[in-house]
Amino acid sequence: MLWSxxxxxxxxxxxxxxxxxxxRLLLRAGYVRPLGAGIYNYLPLAQRSLAKIxxxxxxxxxxxxxxxxxxxxxxxxxxxxxxxxxxxMGQNMFRLRDRFQRDLCLGMTxxxxxxxxxxxxxxxxKQLPQIWYQIQTKFRDEPRPKSGLLRTRQFTMKDSYSxxxxxxxxxxSYEKHRxxxxxxxxxxxxxxxxxxxxxxxxGGSASQEFMVATDAGEDYVVVCRQTGYAANLEKAVSxxxxxxxxxxDADLSPTEVHTPNQKTIDEVAAFLNLPTxxxxxxxxxxxxFGDKHSPLIALLRGNHQLSxxxxxxxxxxxxxxxxxxxxxxxxxxxxxxxxxxxxxxNIPIYADKALExxxxxxxxxxxxxxxxxHVTPGEDFSATFADIRQVEAGDTExxxxxxxxxxxxxxxxxxxxxxxxxxxxxxxxxLNEEGKETRxxxxxxxxxxxxxxxxxxxxxxxxxGISMPPSIAPFEVVLTPVNLTDExxxxxxxxxxxxxxxxxxxxxxDDRDERPGVKFKDAxxxxxxWRVTLGxxxxxxxxxxxxxxxxTVTEVPLxxxxxxLCSKLRP
RNA sequence: CGGGGCGUGGCUCAGCCUGGUAGAGCGCCUGGUUCGGGACCAGGAGGCCGGAGGUUCGAAUCCUCUCGCCCCGACCA
Numbered sequence: 021m022l023w024s025x026x027x028x029x030x031x032x033x034x035x036x037x038x039x040x041x042x043x044r045l046l047l048r049a050g051y052v053r054p055l056g057a058g059i060y061n062y063l064p065l066a067q068r069s070l071a072k073i074x075x076x077x078x079x080x081x082x083x084x085x086x087x088x089x090x091x092x093x094x095x096x097x098x099x100x101x102x103x104x105x106x107x108x109m110g111q112n113m114f115r116l117r118d119r120f121q122r123d124l125c126l127g128m129t130x131x132x133x134x135x136x137x138x139x140x141x142x143x144x145x146k147q148l149p150q151i152w153y154q155i156q157t158k159f160r161d162e163p164r165p166k167s168g169l170l171r172t173r174q175f176t177m178k179d180s181y182s183x184x185x186x187x188x189x190x191x192x193s194y195e196k197h198r199x200x201x202x203x204x205x206x207x208x209x210x211x212x213x214x215x216x217x218x219x220x221x222x223g224g225s226a227s228q229e230f231m232v233a234t235d236a237g238e239d240y241v242v243v244c245r246q247t248g249y250a251a252n253l254e255k256a257v258s259x260x261x262x263x264x265x266x267x268x269d270a271d272l273s274p275t276e277v278h279t280p281n282q283k284t285i286d287e288v289a290a291f292l293n294l295p296t297x298x299x300x301x302x303x304x305x306x307x308x309f310g311d312k313h314s315p316l317i318a319l320l321r322g323n324h325q326l327s328x329x330x331x332x333x334x335x336x337x338x339x340x341x342x343x344x345x346x347x348x349x350x351x352x353x354x355x356x357x358x359x360x361x362x363x364x365x366n367i368p369i370y371a372d373k374a375l376e377x378x379x380x381x382x383x384x385x386x387x388x389x390x391x392x393x394h395v396t397p398g399e400d401f402s403a404t405f406a407d408i409r410q411v412e413a414g415d416t417e418x419x420x421x422x423x424x425x426x427x428x429x430x431x432x433x434x435x436x437x438x439x440x441x442x443x444x445x446x447x448x449x450x451l452n453e454e455g456k457e458t459r460x461x462x463x464x465x466x467x468x469x470x471x472x473x474x475x476x477x478x479x480x481x482x483x484x485g486i487s488m489p490p491s492i493a494p495f496e497v498v499l500t501p502v503n504l505t506d507e508x509x510x511x512x513x514x515x516x517x518x519x520x521x522x523x524x525x526x527x528x529x530d531d532r533d534e535r536p537g538v539k540f541k542d543a544x545x546x547x548x549x550w551r552v553t554l555g556x557x558x559x560x561x562x563x564x565x566x567x568x569x570x571x572t573v574t575e576v577p578l579x580x581x582x583x584x585l586c587s588k589l590r591p
Numbered sequence: 592c593g594g595g596g597c598g599u600g601g602c603u604c605a606g607c608c609u610g611g612u613a614g615a616g617c618g619c620c621u622g623g624u625u626c627g628g629g630a631c632c633a634g635g636a637g638g639c640c641g642g643a644g645g646u647u648c649g650a651a652u653c654c655u656c657u658c659g660c661c662c663c664g665a666c667c668a
Contacts, residue, residue: 032617032629033603037661057660109668129668163592163666171667238667436668464668484628502627537628544628555627564627 021495023530027064029053030542040236042477043168045486049546051494058165058173065546066473068494070176073208073472074155076491077178080204084196086151086180091133093157097123099132103445114159114173126159131442131464134181139448142460145185148450149193153180155469167236169470170430176469183460185452190437190461194226197435197465201230205432208472209489211479213427215241216251217434218329230433230467232475237430242411246422254329257407258415258424260321260374263297267379272394274362279391283357285322288391292382296322300375300383300395302359304348304367307337315343315351319361319371319397320409322382327410334370334406352386360384361401362392371403430478432471438462477547480569486547487569495528496589498548502536502555509554512563512578516552519582525589544568550585554578 029050038044046052051066062070078088100106100113106125114126127133134152142150155178162173169175182193198214205212210232217229229252231241242256243249251257282288289296299322307316316335318326331340348356351367360383361369375381375397383395397403415424442448443460452458473492480487490496497520501513513529520527528548530539536555543551553564563581566573576584 029601030629031602036597036603039662054660105668112667131668160667164664166662434668466668500627505626535626535628535630537626537630540628542629553627 021528023498023528024532026528028542028546029063030545038168040167040170040478041481042170042236042474045477045481045545045547046168046474049486051546052169058162058171060169060172060174065494069473069488069492070469072492072494073469074176074178076207077155077204077467077469080200080207081151081153081178081180083203084151084200086153089134089152089154091127091130091137091154091156093127093159095125095127095133097125099136099446100125103132103135103442105132111163112160114161127156128158128160129177129464129466130154130156130179131181131438131462132446135442135446135448135462138181138183138460139443139446142183142448142450145450145452145458148183148185148460149189150183151180151193151196152183153178153465169474170236171238172470178467178469180465182463182465183448184462185450185458185460187461190439190463194435194437194463194465197463198228201433201435201465201467204467205230205472208476208492209480210432210472210475212432212475213241213243213250213429215243216255218252218254218333225439226437228435229431231427231429232432232471232479233427233429234475234478235428236474236478237428239429239431241427241429242424243427244417244420244422244424247417247420249417249424253411253426254327256411257418258411259418259421260324260409260412261297261414261416263321263378264295265298267298267381268394269379272380272396274392274395274400276385276387276390277393278389279358280389282389282391288382289322292391292393294382298322298381300360300381300397302361302384304343304351304356304359305331305340306343306347307335307340309337315347315367316340317361317364317367317369317403318408319369319375319403321372321374321378324372324374325410325412327408330406330410331370331408334404334408335368354384354386354388358384358386358388358390360386360392360395361397361403362386362395364401369401369403370408371397371405372409373405373407374409376405430471430475431468432475433465433467435465436463438464481547484541485545488547488549490549490589493526493547493549495548496526497550497552497585498528498530498543500530500536500539500543500551500553502553504531504533508558512558513554516554516563516578516581520585523582523586525582525585550588552581552585 031048035047038047052060052062055061097106116124158177159174165171165173184190184193213231215229217227240253242251279288279291282291285296285299285301289299301320301322303318305316306313352359379396380394383392385392413426440459448460449457476489477486499513499517501509504510517527517529549568551566561578562575563578564573565576
């Protein structure tokens with residue numbers, strides 16, 4: 021295409037509101053423009069990149085036998101009521117009413133719609149397995165849209181759903197997706213990690229996330245370079261650092277000690293001249309089971325943090341919150357700061373495994389300004405031991421003891437074994453070989469299309485702008501004639517342009533009446549992987565080919581540059 | 592939903608404290624000179640200062656309300 025005819029509104033100055041790199045650069049490079057909070061218009065450059073990402077996704081989905089659908093974005097409430105998610109989704113769902121006061125919503129994902137479609141049409145085991153997918157706009161009423169295209173209220177998602185007769189079939193469909201996703205993200209030029217994920221309220225047995233490491237992300241993952249272990253921080257397990265002081269091995273009984281005004285773990289530890297690793301942290305939580313609320317105690321080593329996800333999993337609670345000070349006082353007769361498990365019998369106690377086998381620790385005495393020395397878990401109080409601790413820096417891999425890293429990441433894809441959640445709630449069955457009604461087992465698999473674009477930009481940018489991976493760049497090559505009024509440059513540029521296009525190279529010709537500096541700056545900013553400069557050297561039959569990513573410049577004869585580029589782009 | 596910040600021309604911002612009727616740079620248009628890393632000169636267009644109400648002789652500026660946007664937190668199938 022000709023640059024002069026394309027709408028590429030690059031900005032010289034940095035937009036004030038953009039903080040993360042991809043947001044700033046998408047605006048500066050003229051890819052997108054905001055329409056409202058978390059709502060963006062995609063301009064031609066973004067549209068071209070997103071189309072290329074989608075093409076790669078389609079090719080890889082078709083390769084595993086998936087079939088593309090286009091589903092309704094406007095959904096009647098009934099389908100969502102059937103699965104229970106009409107209420108479960110809460111405020112995150114965009115809802116509306118039609119003129120007859122019927123409730124509708126805008127789809128935020130399509131498990132319900134797919135299942136509703138499948139149950140009307142799939143009758144026999146002979147029709148299974150099926151993989152159905154779509155690439156469509158999803159709507160979520162985000163409480164806080166942010167970071168440009170990273171968290172928006174309207175975005176494009178590839179979502180697919182597998183229908184199988186048996187768990188072994190689901191395993192296969194899941195594995196096909198896992199491999200397809202790896203190929204998709206590889207072809208998109210991304211560096212990514214696959215991590216074990218919490219399946220959360222999606223239910224189901226297994227789930228993995230595809231993550232790009234970037235500070236712009238919102239998730240933390242734990243990875244071990246030696247063993248390959250990788251998991252979302254929510255569910256990651258590890259071996260904790262050893263206590264900084266070995267426990268006193270003597271057989272001692274709890275002893276009260278006066279600790280005036282020492283409230284926090286750190287204060288108490290300093291006051292008693294013991295490390296925080298020798299303290300027990302006592303958290304009082306009000307958990308929800310069904311529609312009932314009841315208090316629970318969580319115990320952790322003094323320096324450890326509670327993992328909410330693990331605690332929910334360990335207790336089976338639906339949700340929980342910290343108890344209010346008044347609740348604590350009425351339960352314990354003491355204020356937060358002096359709480360402990362000793363003598364508590366009417367509240368279930370969950371103790372982290374890092375406390376199992378420890379001896380003679382410090383805990384609150386349930387009496388203001390007093391703590392207990394010599395508290396031994398399992399002896400001085402009984403508790404359910406479970407892993408309810410969040411992995412922290414310095415921990416090591418559970419089995420091998422190899423070092424772990426904690427990375428900040430952005431989720432670009434997620435695969436789930438759903439199991440029977442939707443087929444049960446919505447009645448999706450087929451007849452099996454014996455003619456008996458059989459539940460269909462499902463999987464669900466998503467890719468955030470814009471996030472692939474953002475991930476690429478987060479990973480590949482520099483002070484000059486974006487350095488897009490060639491496979492998803494809006495153009496593969498930009499031709500930059502230094503001076504278009506020079507007839508030989510002009511002719512050479514247009515000839516090369518036509519020749520590249522004839523060979524299927526996605527080429528942009530910068531035919532604008534601009535000074536060379538402007539053209540170079542713009543080309544770097546929008547991130548085209550290869551730039552061909554046609555200038556003075558043309559007299560010797562040479563052009564310069566600059567690689568955006570490495571900033572290397574190679575002089576190539578004009579007559580050979582097309583095939584030279586082809587060999588780089590299609591090796 | 593809590594906390595913070597910001598709304599002045601397309602963009603980045605100054606002016607606000609101490610009220611007197613709106614500015615700069617970039618961008619845009621015209622002409623000229625330029626032309627290998629965001630040129631220069633000259634001329635020009637473009638703003639009911641987010642909105643409403645109030646105080647005042649007079650409000651971008653002070654007060655109240657409201658809307659929008661950004662950031663932190665909560666939240667995030």
